[in-house]
Amino acid sequence: MKSSLAGITYSLLNEEKSGIELLNLCRDLHSLFLEVSGFDPEIKESTANIKLNRGTAIGSTWAAMCILDFNRTQKFLKAINNAIKDKIDIQQNSSVQILYAGCGPFATLITPLLTLFREDQIKCTFIDINPVSIESLRNTLKAFDLESYIQKIELCDILEYQMNPLNSPDIVICETLQAGLRKEPQVAIYLHLGSQVKESTTFIPEKIEVHAGLLDSNLDYKRMMGELKDHESCIQILTPLLALEKSIYQSIDKHHHDSYIHFETKIFIPQELHGFDRICLLTKIKLYQDIELTYWESPLTIPVQLISLGPEQAGQVLKVHFELSSEPEFNLKFL
Numbered sequence: 001m002k003s004s005l006a007g008i009t010y011s012l013l014n015e016e017k018s019g020i021e022l023l024n025l026c027r028d029l030h031s032l033f034l035e036v037s038g039f040d041p042e043i044k045e046s047t048a049n050i051k052l053n054r055g056t057a058i059g060s061t062w063a064a065m066c067i068l069d070f071n072r073t074q075k076f077l078k079a080i081n082n083a084i085k086d087k088i089d090i091q092q093n094s095s096v097q098i099l100y101a102g103c104g105p106f107a108t109l110i111t112p113l114l115t116l117f118r119e120d121q122i123k124c125t126f127i128d129i130n131p132v133s134i135e136s137l138r139n140t141l142k143a144f145d146l147e148s149y150i151q152k153i154e155l156c157d158i159l160e161y162q163m164n165p166l167n168s169p170d171i172v173i174c175e176t177l178q179a180g181l182r183k184e185p186q187v188a189i190y191l192h193l194g195s196q197v198k199e200s201t202t203f204i205p206e207k208i209e210v211h212a213g214l215l216d217s218n219l220d221y222k223r224m225m226g227e228l229k230d231h232e233s234c235i236q237i238l239t240p241l242l243a244l245e246k247s248i249y250q251s252i253d254k255h256h257h258d259s260y261i262h263f264e265t266k267i268f269i270p271q272e273l274h275g276f277d278r279i280c281l282l283t284k285i286k287l288y289q290d291i292e293l294t295y296w297e298s299p300l301t302i303p304v305q306l307i308s309l310g311p312e313q314a315g316q317v318l319k320v321h322f323e324l325s326s327e328p329e330f331n332l333k334f335l
Contacts, residue, residue: 055185
């Protein structure tokens with residue numbers, strides 16, 4: 001089993017693949033995880049989402065299916081692999097401490113990589129709020145004989161997790177997001193963990209940028225039909241809304257009201273729309289150094305359409321704020 005995992009990992013990291021070949025590799029990885037873990041994606045406990053104060057933790061079934069987002073899976077694995085190697089070069093004789101926040105049932109973004117490193121080079125702390133995921137992860141690591149890489153596995157809400165200040169992680173992995181940083185708790189997790197880590201800690205993703213933009217729905221339809229080569233001609237970036245990175249807790253203006261935090265700005269709609277007929281959220285994700293997911297490369301970076309525009313909206317101003325509540329969302333209002 002471990003050799004099968006190592007083979008898939010090697011192919012994902014080192015071989016040039018077409019989209020369909022990458023998808024098939026990720027399907028093989030998903031099937032392998034299901035086989036060794038005993039995880040049942042059909043039962044109610046697996047499919048149920050868990051509501052948090054600052055977002056929704058998606059059910060274990062849906063977390064597992066994220067593997068099939070093949071660009072995401074490959075690029076995250078490449079980014080984390082590079083980050084680990086860089087940390088090993090810097091730290092030399094000490095193991096790289098990795099915290100995986102919201103690890104899901106298989107810890108998909110680190111488990112394959114454990115086949116590439118010695119157990120004295122990496123120690124992992126896995127955290128998830130879902131007991132189904134925790135049980136599946138324990139089975140998965142045992143089946144692949146990777147238990148020696150475990151620092152600890154903890155069932156808890158990551159937003160309540162307190163690190164040991166004497167053992168701050170070298171790398172934090174957290175992929176609990178959707179396009180536009182909506183619904184899931186990625187922003188809240190970065191705010192919570194960013195204040196606890198040492199300066200040299202690497203967060204993956206390193207940065208998630210969300211801009212307000214315009215979308216031409218006619219050109220976007222042509223893009224979907226394969227009739228448009230220049231995908232970015234569908235969009236026009238207007239205003240940066242939120243840049244999420246580990247230091248956000250230091251720089252953002254936080255306004256507390258009950259359990260809410262608001263990040264506010266304004267969007268100025270151009271006087272001439274030139275065929276653009278939607279306000280949208282545009283998400284770009286810098287994973288590590290030069291590895292990134294840009295527009296349309298993944299469901300995580302598909303433009304999120306918010307408001308339809310007509311001639312009467314040209315030149316108007318929108319007030320926008322990100323509401324970090326139980327349903328994280330950008331809310332827009334015409335002034």
